[in-house]
Amino acid sequence: MKSVKNHLSLVVALLSILFSMQVFFIVERSIDAYKVNLSNNYSIIAVSKKELSSSDFVGINKIISKADELSPDSVVKRLTSDMKSTNVELLKLTLPKFYKLSLAYYPTPQEVKQLRSDLLKNGSITKVEDFSHTHDTTYKLLLLFKKVVALFAIVVLVVTVLLIFKELRIWQYKHNERMTIMGLFGAALWLRSAVLFRLAIVDALIASFIAFGVFMYLSSSPWVVEQFGNIGINVIVFNPIDDFIVILGVAITISILLASLIVLGHKEEA
Amino acid sequence: MDNVIIAKDLSLSYSNNETIINKATFSINTGSFVFITGASGSGKSTLLKSLYGALNPKQGSLIVGGVELSGVSRSKLNFLRRHIGIVFQDYKLVKEWSIEKNIMLPLIINGYVKSVALNQVEKLLKHVRLNHQTGKYPLELSGGEQQRVAMARALAHNPILILADEPTGNLDEYSSQLIWNLLEGANNQLKTTVIIVTHHIPKTLNVDYKHFHIEYGSIHEVR
Numbered sequence: 001m002k003s004v005k006n007h008l009s010l011v012v013a014l015l016s017i018l019f020s021m022q023v024f025f026i027v028e029r030s031i032d033a034y035k036v037n038l039s040n041n042y043s044i045i046a047v048s049k050k051e052l053s054s055s056d057f058v059g060i061n062k063i064i065s066k067a068d069e070l071s072p073d074s075v076v077k078r079l080t081s082d083m084k085s086t087n088v089e090l091l092k093l094t095l096p097k098f099y100k101l102s103l104a105y106y107p108t109p110q111e112v113k114q115l116r117s118d119l120l121k122n123g124s125i126t127k128v129e130d131f132s133h134t135h136d137t138t139y140k141l142l143l144l145f146k147k148v149v150a151l152f153a154i155v156v157l158v159v160t161v162l163l164i165f166k167e168l169r170i171w172q173y174k175h176n177e178r179m180t181i182m183g184l185f186g187a188a189l190w191l192r193s194a195v196l197f198r199l200a201i202v203d204a205l206i207a208s209f210i211a212f213g214v215f216m217y218l219s220s221s222p223w224v225v226e227q228f229g230n231i232g233i234n235v236i237v238f239n240p241i242d243d244f245i246v247i248l249g250v251a252i253t254i255s256i257l258l259a260s261l262i263v264l265g266h267k268e269e270a
Numbered sequence: 271m272d273n274v275i276i277a278k279d280l281s282l283s284y285s286n287n288e289t290i291i292n293k294a295t296f297s298i299n300t301g302s303f304v305f306i307t308g309a310s311g312s313g314k315s316t317l318l319k320s321l322y323g324a325l326n327p328k329q330g331s332l333i334v335g336g337v338e339l340s341g342v343s344r345s346k347l348n349f350l351r352r353h354i355g356i357v358f359q360d361y362k363l364v365k366e367w368s369i370e371k372n373i374m375l376p377l378i379i380n381g382y383v384k385s386v387a388l389n390q391v392e393k394l395l396k397h398v399r400l401n402h403q404t405g406k407y408p409l410e411l412s413g414g415e416q417q418r419v420a421m422a423r424a425l426a427h428n429p430i431l432i433l434a435d436e437p438t439g440n441l442d443e444y445s446s447q448l449i450w451n452l453l454e455g456a457n458n459q460l461k462t463t464v465i466i467v468t469h470h471i472p473k474t475l476n477v478d479y480k481h482f483h484i485e486y487g488s489i490h491e492v493r
Binding site: 178181183184191 | 344345352354356365366378
């Protein structure tokens with residue numbers, strides 16, 4: 001019981017830090033996935049007097065990933081119900097070319113403006129429809145979401161710092177007396193600190209494995225998968241190798257930092 | 271006979287600069303049994319602290335076990351402390367450790383093999399009549415029992431010097447007698463130098479002792 005109590009305080013503090021961090025990663029990944037989703041669904045229509053290839057468009061602005069020519073058939077059909085087929089072909093030749101431009105990523109409103117300007121600088125392109133109103137609204141929503149996440153990260157950082165300092169005081173109080181007594185009997189610094197560092201590393205491992213277990217469970221939970229499916233994105237909730245390395249690294253770094261601060265701040269009582 | 275402690279013009283003070291011990295010169299032979307007495311606040315405990323390097327000499331020279339404590343390095347001080355057994359008035363036991371682990375502390379620090387250390391702890395627990403309390407933690411014991419654990423810890427590594435600050439201060443007669451017997455035994459059988467800070471020298475001692483008295487910052491040899 002005494003042993004469990006010794007570990008509990010730091011494990012709980014570390015767990016709250018690791019959970020907040022991983023949640024932050026998940027939100028970041030969700031935003032990125034949502035941006036990719038938006039990028040896939042967002043395109044610009046360009047109207048050109050002459051035929052242009054996909055590489056011509058990419059040459060105009062690097063943000064353009066490809067250009068697909070839109071078939072004029074549906075428009076022509078509505079206009080030519082009484083026309084002869086030869087006239088229809090002639091009409092098709094006189095019609096401008098319509099292109100759907102796909103983008104490499106979801107652009108900022110400034111990038112959309114720049115792209116529009118670059119496209120119109122090309123002599124062949126006569127009109128560009130960028131659906132800027134819809135784009136701006138979605139982009140602002142995304143920015144708001146990112147700001148909320150950044151705010152959450154700041155709050156987590158503040159709480160983390162407070163937790164670490166609270167833990168530091170508790171540990172200083174708990175270990176100062178023992179380290180002083182060991183020092184009075186001639187224990188070298190490494191021996192006086194060994195208990196502290198061992199405890200710190202064991203607690204970091206316990207917290208990391210608990211976090212690993214919880215996030216492994218969450219990542220395979222049908223409910224979580226369904227929620228992401230509902231907004232049309234596929235997010236890796238927990239990468240068992242990469243994320244675990246980060247979690248373990250953060251937990252061990254914090255614990256060792258905490259133990260080092262205690263050792264450095266230790267003053268021997270006379 | 272060698273001197274285990276040599277003090278020359280030794281002055282001690284705390285950070286407020288008020289001199290507690292003023293230019294004291296004395297020496298203590300190896301294997302002596304020494305009492306240091308004096309009124310409350312006279313500087314008895316301060317002098318004892320300086321002997322294990324918890325307080326640096328303000329002036330003069332203080333050599334303990336061949337180590338000059340004035341400006342001593344941390345590694346040399348650790349080396350010296352590994353050969354000293356200290357009994358504190360407030361016991362200074364590690365509360366989170368069992369009494370066995372507390373007694374084992376100087377043995378661990380001195381690099382004893384665990385089986386040897388455990389064997390030594392078992393013997394010492396019998397000596398201090400606490401073999402029925404194994405597995406307990408300091409706060410589960412009475413004051414007298416805690417002081418007996420502290421005494422066992424001070425003896426565990428067969429130190430060259432035992433420093434005891436009011437070792438029987440608030441103890442019952444049984445525990446006090448046991449502590450005196452152990453200190454006498456260490457001095458008689460192992461020739462350990464024993465220095466005790468106290469208000470009262472017990473009348474029934476089976477050991478030849480020296481007596482220093484501290485008054486107004488000066489140390490006088492009484493006996």
